[in-house]
Amino acid sequence: MIGNWLDIGPINQIEAGTARTLPVQGGEEIAVFHTLCGEFFALVNKCPHKQGPLSQGIVHGDVVTCPLHNWNISLRNGKALGEDEGCVPTIPLKVDAGRLYLLRSAVIGGGEAGARAA
Amino acid sequence: MNAPSKIEAGDAPGPQSGPPRERLVVVGNGMAGCRAVEEILARDPGRYDVVIFGAEPRVNYDRIMLSPVLAGDKSFEQIVINPQGWYDDNGITLVSGDRVVEIDRTTQTVIAASGRAEPYDRLLIATGSDPFIIPVPGKDLEGVVTFRDLDDVGKMLAAAERGGSAVVIGGGLLGLEAAHGLNLRGMKVTVIHLMPTLMERQLDEAAGYLLKTELERRGQTILTGANTKEILGADGKVTGVRLEDGSVIDADIVVMAVGIRPNTALAAASGLTVERGIVVDDHMVTSDPAVMAVGECVQHRGACYGLVAPLWDMCRVLADKATEAAPESAGYQGSVTSTKLKVSGIDLFSGGDFSGGEGCEDIVMRDASRGVYKRVIVKDAKIVGAVLYGDTADGSWYFDMIKRGEDVSDIREALIFGQAFAAGGALADPNAAVAALSDDAEICGCNGVSKGKVVACIEGGAHSLDAVRSGCKASASCGSCTGLVESLLALTLGGNVDSGPKTLCKCTSFTHDDVRRLIVEKELRLIPQVMQELHWSTPDGCASCRPALNYYLLCAWPGQYVDDQKSRFVNERMHANIQKDGTYSVVPRMWGGLTNPQELRAIADVVEKYNAPMVKVTGGQRLDIFGIRKEDLPAVWADLNAAGMVSGHAYGKSLRTVKTCVGSEWCRFGTQDSTGLGVKIEHMTWGSWMPHKFKIAVSGCPRNCAEATIKDFGIVCVDSGYELHVGGNGGIKVRATDLLMKVATEEEALEVCAAFIQLYREDAHYLERTAPWIERVGLQYVKDKLEAEGAIGRYAARFRHSQQFMQDDPWAKRAAGDEAKLHQHLAEVRPFPAIQMENA
Structure with a gap:
């Protein structure tokens, strides 16, 4: 159902190994990542530690390192890795015919956790 | 071949005769449609009267072998799967060259372009996929072709006959095979790929880099991260391609190979449920129980497939259903796919899910001397994916274990070395495998060191990897035998192995100094190249090594290395x-x-x-x-x-500031023009990247108002000249400077400043400030380096050379628009109008 998915543009808008941001009016800003292995992920753009903008971190494998205090966050499930504990909501994302789509309810609801609560 | 476009078969042979048989109509004479019919015939040869419609005017052939036809390795006759005789022998009516234009599901009839109508009891849609045409100006020019069927190959061969240049848009499997064929046939080939890595759906960055290097060595031009803006033409014929950055590439033929789309138009028009593909259940039945679908046109559990192996699986399930041969069958469960690039001389395999994920663990092995990269992804003690480059002998072994979901805990340690090494219980422990080697077995190929020599070296007192490296040279060159040497240390010493000096990060067994030295010695010029040549254990490094490598390369190759923004903090x-x-x-x-x-x-x-x-x-x-x-x-x-x-x-991590006091121009105590000297130093040093931040100060007298003695480089002016201090910092651990030397003139002070900075740039570890660096190497080391004959001039000259590329x-x-994507949002979401619409 196309209506449930929000088209956020062509995949070439995000270079591999980087992320870009998507502010949501009245909601949490989203960071959309493109890994060097060619995968795409969307997370709320806030580190669970001190709300650092994850979109600005270094991307390696399927992990982003927060620019504020070097927490490593899994892009796949939003969980902090290693000794650190915390989790940032993820937003279901799909790639279709060269374009990126986010699950609309999760975009508005502030991620997976929010979507379930709604 | 003299096949008529319509063949009417006589009565079909078969065990059953008498009652009228059900009519099976197949739309699509490709690999899926024909394989499905073969599977049905194998189960129940007399069950159906079969009619196959094909849009192409020829018999069924092996589409995946078009690449070898283009490359000249095979002829069309060699890739025919089912010759005319097969249709005749099985009583199949082949209607080729006549496209089906309508399915009437109420009367259960299909209608072809010629007007021919065929009723069906059961319909099978196997329309495959269409090449995706990127919607750019010029896409309809003569000479723009796709790579899908034999006609496309014919057009490419005709173009190659005339010679000239070819542009292939798309660096995926199909595009690279087309490029290879055209290259072999003498055309000058340029591949334009939108993504930064070739075959990014099958390969990770490391393997993509190796592939790109090899293709370039063969004379192809590979442009990654390149976006086609327009196809240029004259008199209706293609002449070139313009990229988004404005550059133009000449072309006599343009091959579009950016991907495929399930061909669903016919199914959609007939009202069947269609999303990305024609939606089928686990038994390949569409939303209409009388209509089945198979192959690249279908969508099963959300997935569409563009490879051949899943298609065979689907056809088996479909035939079971259509003949009720296996009523208990669970049906089709989806496929794990694997890929091999059909380019002769390039061994490349990718299978399963190589993208990593939660709970996944990468096992990486690189052998730079043989150009080998292997990565196996393990999750919950099972292999879920593999990427192999350069040595694909174990591809099918890994793939088999992926498909069977085999528990690999017992062979986990030796897995990456392949079947020969890992199979057999006793050898599963790598230490046991190494123990089983004879004394004259070669451990280090680079330096020709045998197991016996390494063990003797360890027994002679070398109790760490580093001691072995300096003792007998094993593992001291390329490092690919590091694991073997570590096993020998463990075997010989039990648990008493000394840990060596700290490695650059967890991705490598090399130290900062090793990496810096090898970058220069081996002339390594790109981050993926360093990772490959130095056997990185991760696919693309980590947040520690990426910035360090970026700096080391920038320092080693001034003016040549292109800064990697994604490796910058x-x-x-x-x-x-x-x-x-x-x-x-x-x-x-x-x-x-x-x-x-x-x-x-x-x-x-x-x-x-x-x-x-x-x-x-x-x-x-x-x-x-x-x-x-x-x-x-x-x-x-x-x-x-x-x-x-x-x-x-x-x-x-660069020259920060030059702090000054007012000096002799204003101050009643000032001995020299400290402000003026500070300005000169800052003009000389600004913009330079360093291992860590670097602060300078110039004080006009020993009262030292500019606090020069807690700076990385501090100048204290005195009546007779300039005292030059180094290695100070504030911060957590305050360190006052050491006096390096005293000079008489401003010019000398500037020269020594440049030389000291360059020595620090070339010698220190990344993220090591001058204070800990000097504590580690000793002030005398710094003095020895700079006091050697002519050393100051040489270091200073290297610094100035580097600076000419840095002071932009x-x-x-x-501000002029460079790297705008780093600053702009991707888009903005204003959700509320959408919500109102949904509620309305």
């Missing part, structure tokens, strides 16, 4: 300092701490215009503007540039 990528709320602070350069009304007015204007909540004087005698959003940075910089100010690099203001480039 945020502040150096954004040219400003990130703050706790995600905004940035901006520090314009004020040479030697001097400023003027024009600069102060421009700063005041920026503060007001962008509502900066705070301005502060820094410890380095600059003004810091806080609270700037990343989107506003380029505009802020444009305003500051307009007043003549450039980046202050307050954010970088990064702010000016960004």
Whole structure:
């Protein structure tokens, strides 16, 4: 159902190994990542530690390192890795015919956790 | 071949005769349609009267072998799967060259373009997929072809006959095979690929890099990260391709191979459920129980497949269903896919899910001397994916274990070495495998060191990897035998192995010094190349090694290395300092701490215009503007540039500030022009990247108001000249400087400053400030290096050479629109109108 998915543009808008941001009016800003292995992920753009903008971190494998205090966050499930504990909501994302789509309810609801609560 | 376009078969043979048989109509004479019919015939040969419609005017052939036909390795006759006789023998009516244009599901009839109508009891849609045509101007010009069927190959061969240049758009499997064929046939080939890595759906960055290097060595031009803007033509014929960056590539033929789309038009028009593909259940039945579908046109459990193996699986399930041969069958469960590139001489395999994921563990092995990269992804003790380059002998073994979901815990340690090594229980432990080697077995190929020699070296007192490397040279060159040497250490010493010096990061067994030395020795020039040649254990490094390698390469190859922005810490990528709320602070350069009304007015204007909540004087005698959003940075910089100010690099592992006191120009105690010297030093050193931040100060007398003795390089002016101090810093552990030397003139002070900085740049570890560096190597080491005959001049000359590429203001480039994506949002979401619409 196309209506449930929000088209956020062509995949070439995000270079591999980087992320870009998507502010949501009245909601949490989203960071959309493109890994060097060619995968795409969307997370709320806030580190669970001190709300650092994850979109600005270094991307390696399927992990982003927060620019504020070097927490490593899994892009796949939003969980902090290693000794650190915390989790940032993820937003279901799909790639279709060269374009990126986010699950609309999760975009508005502030991620997976929010979507379930709604 | 003289096949008529319509063949009417006589009565079909078969065990059953008498009652009228059901009519099976197949739309699509490709690999899926024909395989499905073969599977049905194998189960129940007399069940159906079969009619197959094919849009192409020929019998069924092996589409995946078109690449070898293009490359000249095979002829069309060699790739025919089912010759005319097969249709005749099985009583199948083949209607070729007549496209089906309508399915009437109420009367259960299909209608072809010629008007021919065929009723069906059961319909099978196997329409495959269509090449995706990117919607750019010029896509319809003569000479723009796709790579899907034999006609396309014919057009490419005709173009190759005429010679000239070919552009292939798309660096995936199909595009690279087309490029290879055209290259072999003598055309000058350029591949344009949108993504930064070739075959990014099958390969990771490391393997993609190796592939690109090999294809370039074969004479192809590979442009990654390149976006086609327009196909150019004259008189209706293609002449070239224009990229988004404006560059033009000449072309006599353009092959579009950017991907495929399930061909669903016919199914959609007939009202069947269609999403990305024709939706089928686990038994390949569509939303209409009388209609089945199979192959690249279907969507099963959300997935569409473009490879051949899943198609065979589907056909078996479909035939079971259509003949009720296996009523208990669970049906089709989806497929794990694997890929091999059909380019002769390039061994490349990818199978399963190689993208990693939660709970996944990468096992990476690189052998630079053989050009081998292997990566196996293990999850929950099972292999889920594999990427192999250079040595694919074990591809099918890994793939088999992926498909069977085999538990690999017992062979986990030896898995990456392949079947020969890992199979057999006793050898599963790598230490046991190494123990089983004979004494004259070669351990280190680079230096010809046998197991016996390594063991003797260890028994002679070398109790660490590093001691073995210096003792007998094993593992001292390329490092690919490091694992074997570590096993020998463990075997010989039990648990008493000394840990060696700290490695650069967990991705490598090499130290910072090794990496720096090998970059120069082996002339390594790119991050993926370093990772491959030095056997990195991760596919693309980590947040520690990426910035370090970027710096080491930048330092080793000034003017040649292209800075990798994605390996830069945020502040150096954004040219400003990130703050706790995600905004940035901006520090314009004020040479030697001097400023003027024009600069102060421009700063005041920026503060007001962008509502900066705070301005502060820094410890380095600059003004810091806080609270700037990343989107506003380029505009802020444009305003500051307009007043003549450039980046202050307050954010970088780089020259920060030169702090000065007022010196002899104003101060009654001043002995020299410390302010003037500070300005000169800052003009000489600004913009230079360093292992860590680097601060300089110049004090005009020993009262030292500029605090020069806690700086990385400090000058204290005295009546007779200049004392040059090094290795100081404030910070957590305060360290006062050591006196390096005393010189008589400003010129000498500048020269020594340049030389010291360059020595630090070439020698220190990344993220090591001068203070810990000097504590580690000793002041005498620094003095020895600089006091050697002519050394100061040589180091200073290397610094100046490097600086000529560094002193471009990064702010000016960004203000002019460079790297705009780093600053702009991808889009903005205003969800509320959409919600209202949904509720309405």
